[in-house]
Every structure is written in C-alpha cells, then in structure tokens.
Amino acid sequence: MSELPELPSRRTFLEQSAAAATFFIVPRFVLGGPGYTAPSDQLVVAGVGVGGKGASDLAMFAKTGKVRIAYLCDVDDRRAAGAVKAYPQAKYYKDWRQLLARESKNFDAVSIATPDHNHANVTLAAMQLGKHVYVQKPLTHDIYEARALTDAARRYKVVTQMGNQGASGDGVRQMQEWFDAGLLGDVHEVYCWTDRPVWPQGIAWPTTPAPVPTGLDWDLWLGTAPARPYVDNLVPFNWRGWWEYGTGALGDMGCHLMEAPFRVLDLGYASAVQASVGSVYVGEFKRGYFPESCPPSSHVTLTFPKTSKTKQEVTVHWMDGGIQPERPDELGANELFGDGGNGTLFIGSKGKMMASTYGADPRLLPTSRTQQANIKQKLARVPGGADGHYAQWVEACLAGYGKKAVSSPFELAGPLTEALLMANLAIRGYDIQRPKAAGNGVEYPGRGIELLWDAQQLRVTNFDEANRFVRREYRAGWQ
Numbered sequence: 001m002s003e004l005p006e007l008p009s010r011r012t013f014l015e016q017s018a019a020a021a022t023f024f025i026v027p028r029f030v031l032g033g034p035g036y037t038a039p040s041d042q043l044v045v046a047g048v049g050v051g052g053k054g055a056s057d058l059a060m061f062a063k064t065g066k067v068r069i070a071y072l073c074d075v076d077d078r079r080a081a082g083a084v085k086a087y088p089q090a091k092y093y094k095d096w097r098q099l100l101a102r103e104s105k106n107f108d109a110v111s112i113a114t115p116d117h118n119h120a121n122v123t124l125a126a127m128q129l130g131k132h133v134y135v136q137k138p139l140t141h142d143i144y145e146a147r148a149l150t151d152a153a154r155r156y157k158v159v160t161q162m163g164n165q166g167a168s169g170d171g172v173r174q175m176q177e178w179f180d181a182g183l184l185g186d187v188h189e190v191y192c193w194t195d196r197p198v199w200p201q202g203i204a205w206p207t208t209p210a211p212v213p214t215g216l217d218w219d220l221w222l223g224t225a226p227a228r229p230y231v232d233n234l235v236p237f238n239w240r241g242w243w244e245y246g247t248g249a250l251g252d253m254g255c256h257l258m259e260a261p262f263r264v265l266d267l268g269y270a271s272a273v274q275a276s277v278g279s280v281y282v283g284e285f286k287r288g289y290f291p292e293s294c295p296p297s298s299h300v301t302l303t304f305p306k307t308s309k310t311k312q313e314v315t316v317h318w319m320d321g322g323i324q325p326e327r328p329d330e331l332g333a334n335e336l337f338g339d340g341g342n343g344t345l346f347i348g349s350k351g352k353m354m355a356s357t358y359g360a361d362p363r364l365l366p367t368s369r370t371q372q373a374n375i376k377q378k379l380a381r382v383p384g385g386a387d388g389h390y391a392q393w394v395e396a397c398l399a400g401y402g403k404k405a406v407s408s409p410f411e412l413a414g415p416l417t418e419a420l421l422m423a424n425l426a427i428r429g430y431d432i433q434r435p436k437a438a439g440n441g442v443e444y445p446g447r448g449i450e451l452l453w454d455a456q457q458l459r460v461t462n463f464d465e466a467n468r469f470v471r472r473e474y475r476a477g478w479q
Helices: 010-020 028-032 053-063 077-086 096-106 116-128 143-156 170-180 218-222 248-265 368-372 385-399 410-430 464-469
Strands: 043-048 067-073 091-093 109-112 132-135 160-162 187-193 272-277 298-304 314-320 343-348 352-355 363-365 451-454
Touching (some): 043 053, 043 096, 043 385, 053 077, 053 385, 067 077, 067 096, 109 116, 116 132, 160 385, 160 410, 170 248, 170 352, 187 248, 248 298, 248 343, 248 410, 272 410, 298 410, 363 368, 410 451, 410 464
Parallel strands (some): 043 067, 132 160
Antiparallel strands (some): 187 343, 272 298, 298 314, 343 352, 352 363
C-alpha cells in the first residue's frame, strides 16, 4: 500500500446511491413553517443512527436552540422510536443512502452514531456532499478508514468533530497548563486503563441463528460487514465485542482516556506496538481460540516518537478488562486511583498526575500538590466544558469551515483513532495462527514480538500477516 487510493468523488457517490432514489429539492422556507429561523442562524441536522447515544447527541444539539433536527435515519425502528417521538416533524428513513441521495439539498450537517463498522462510509459520503459531520467515537473501525477521513477533512473543507466530549472539558486543559508549566518535567510514560468490557468478549460466535427482531433491517445493519445470519442479543449493544462490527474496550473507552496524553504531549502516529492478551478457558485447562471475538482483557504498549513537548520517546500503556497499573507511591492508601474503574496516569521526571474518564478531575500526585499549584490559566475553556462539545460544533458549523475551532476535528481525532486501532491490530495479531513448520499443532507468530509501524505506508514492516487488519474488505455494494 504505497499510498491511499483516490477517494470516490461526490458524483460517483451520487450516481451509485441514486439508482433507487429520485432527487427533489424543497426550499428551506417550506420546511421551516411557523417560527422558522433564518438559515444563517440555524443548523439543519440529519441524524444517522438515532437510538441510544445517537438520541442523546441529537438532544444536546437541539438544546442549543440553534439546531433543527429535520431528518432521522435508523435501521431499527424500535431504537429510533424515542427520536421519532421527540422530533415529530422530522422525516424518517431506514437507509442512509436514500436519505443522502434524496434530501442532500435540505440539510447542513449529519450526526452519525451507527455501530463502528459503518462510521466511515456514512461519514465520507456526507462529507463528499459538503455536509459538516459529528461522528461518535471511535471515528472508524479500521486504521485505513481513519487516515482516509483525516485526509477527507482537508479535502472537503467541512467542520468535523468526533464525539469524545472530554476533549472539550476543563480537565485536559488544566493538565496541559500543569505540564507546560514544568510541574511534571519530561513525561516519558503514560498509563490508560478501563474496567470495560461490560459486554461479552472472548467467546465463540453462536452456532444457532435467531429470528431478526421486528423492525430491524438486518441487511442494512450489516452494511459493510459480511452477510451472515442474525444471532440473539447482538443488538443493540453486544456487537461491540465482535471484530466484524466493533472495536472492543479500546474503541469504547480509548478515545475518552487517551485523548489527554495526545493533547498534553502533542502525540502523533505511533512507531511500534506490542500486546499481551488475557486467556479464555473452555472446559478444564483448555484455552479457547475465538478469533472473531475481542479478548476479555489486554495490555498494549504503544511507542510514540519524540515530540516538540518531550525529550524522548513516549510509551503509552493501554489496559482493559479490569487490569490496572501499579498504584503510584504518591497516592494515599484510601485515595481513589483514577475514578476506580478507569483512569489516566502521567509519569514525568519531576512529578506525576492522573485523571478520571474524559480527563475529568485532574490531580497532581501527591494530591496535596493539586491545591498548592498556583498556575495561571492560559488556555481558553470551552463554554459548558465537556457538555459544550456539542454547542461548539454547532457554532463552528454555522460560522463555516475554518472560522471557529473545535476540540476534536478529524485532523486530531484521526491520529488518535489510528493509535487505538493500532493497539487493536496488535491484539488481533497476537492470536494469528499458522501450522507449525514441522510436526503437529499450530504456532502463534504474533506473540512475544513488537510490531514496527510505517505510518506513511500504513504497514507493519516486520510481520506482514498483521497487515490484513489495517484495511478490511467491504461487502459488495458497500465499498
């Protein structure tokens, strides 16, 4: 993979998606009705994936008073019911391709909260139509997709924001100020950890198909993923534990926990990664091998090159499944480590600091230093903090591309997501099997090695078998 292939053009997308759709254009004043706000003061939003987190995202946009939720799209009528009730004037679609093809002249921006495996194709299609986009974390399912969307943000010049709201919080800015003031010295090691997953992982794919729930269009839900029968309890949440659809604990919590070290230390693309994975036992002392499922726990070590803010390489540890780093000596015996289940710890040559999920509640260690630190505020805060992440994007969209800053544009969210997905690549590479060269049995060539990464070429240079996870094959018709 010497370079990224040319992204499909807007015309190509429209020609492909409009085969089953007829375009019509409705002036905005017709859509608006009584009390209609002028377009310059109102952002017209379409939601793709409007149950669960998608519904709460739309509610936060609407709360600004500057957004009209005009279109709703979801493959599952049951999950969409709440949004349909909340926005009775919004037109409802099940297929996002028809929504974009038929209504693209009638809205300004798209909020995307589908399962991970369908983030990239919906997002890119919307960007090609000139729509601003807000995409739930993780930005993409694959490393290749993350790089493609990062490049697309520059190409299509639309306002982008990933839904890791901690990026707009006060906590990460406080940590930046402490670090920039020299309170930690040179930071060379960071730990991020979570008690997720809280859904099944490390299990075999069920052998018995289940009836597709009423109201769910299973083929549309699969989207880019291979066709296969529905299994019980996969939706609305347990898809996270399967590699074809989700990105495991890393995808769920990594953007919330690793965003702080990325911002504080100005990290970019990693240069190396290695993983160890928790075992699953089936029966008596027999290890299960379930390559379709994310593991129950993992510890991944990412190496980042020296930055303008560090004096050496930075090692970032990721731990999930309840694994935590050793408690710092500076932390009191009864003091909470992180927030108990999740946290981020910076280790510097002069001191340490930690935070909870989203970079919230930052503390210097020992915690008595937190109150003693008298550092002048230098970084502007986002109005509303983490909750202001939504209004920030709305205001930037209304102002137009390049006019107002956002906290997690794809130019920042893309490299962050790539790091998470590199960690997942190492986890998946850990369980690659191949027959032993001599004798019976199998071997695991990805274990016990460090994967070296060429960020320009998007390739592991010393273990080619792992490169299959850089970019997956989309199902025919969903490229």
